[in-house]
Amino acid sequence: MIIILKDKRKEEDVQDLYDYLGQYKVDIKPIEGTQSTILGLVGDTTKIDMTDILAKEVVADVKRVSEPYKAANRKFHPDDTIVEVGGRKIGGKHFKVIAGPCSVESEEQVIEVAKAVKASGAAFLRGGAFKPRTSPYSFQGLHAEGLELLLKAKAATGLPIVTEIMSLAHLDLFSDVDIIQVGARNMQNFELLKELGHSKKPILLKRGLANTIEEFLMSAEYIMAGGNENVILCERGIRTFETMTRNTLDISAIPVLKHYSHLPVIVDPSHATGIPWLVEPLSQAAIAAGADGLMIEVHNNPKAALCDGAQSLTPAQFDDVMQKVKKLTAVFDREL
């Protein structure tokens, strides 16, 4: 971190800044230039809040030269993190597909979809029991009953389950869930992230609708700072001016995330586009860009779905996508 001091400054204000920085374990290296004076901070600056520094009387500007996240940072953990759950691995060379309905609607529905996606090669079953809907009048999910139905589908197929948590108040209900999903709308629900940091369960963290990659990694950092290293990042499209697709899939986020972080990165082409026929080309693009997995919405009867039917694949369409996924993962030397 570099702090640029104001040209006109009082010695007591400089001392005040030094006193403030004293609480952090950093060395302060002053450099007196002809134009201005800067202080280089050497050491772990992750805990220093730039806005607090900027508020000091003597400070003209402050700049970060290293990332504000540490646990999620590849610099301190050069090897890829491999998240292992239910005997399945995600990350490194291991590529996994998570598939299932947007929301759990009935026992027949979730078991039928679970069997179909398993037959096509999915490694995990997804399904929402608590749904973050834009309208309070839309179907909100079956809640605890939905979680029970997911567990029945797991018992019927052996597929580990992934489902979204929306409130800390429901955490006890998630004790048998294999991967807890934090949805886009909760990416910056910091109290939720902190509590999940104390859990041992893998967390699937989705990128917020309008969040930068750095903010995304800082949210992962919240979970990891609590001791939970099992975080899977999910790029699910961001808001842009484009209206032809539900969101805009940020393909570049995949290599960028993998460059700066060791965490596995998966892609959700269903929410990214909202359009079933775009799931296949964007799944292929995600593999080529280095993703560690996919999350795809599949419904046995999309036209009658209670949530996100318009973007859901039928089991037959999903099977077609999986044929392409199998071919391309082999080309890119990934294990399905």
Ligand code: PEP
């Ligand atoms: C979902 O996965 O069902 C979901 C609601 O996704 P997102 O949080 O990405 O909108």
Ligand code: MN
């Ligand atoms: Mn959905």
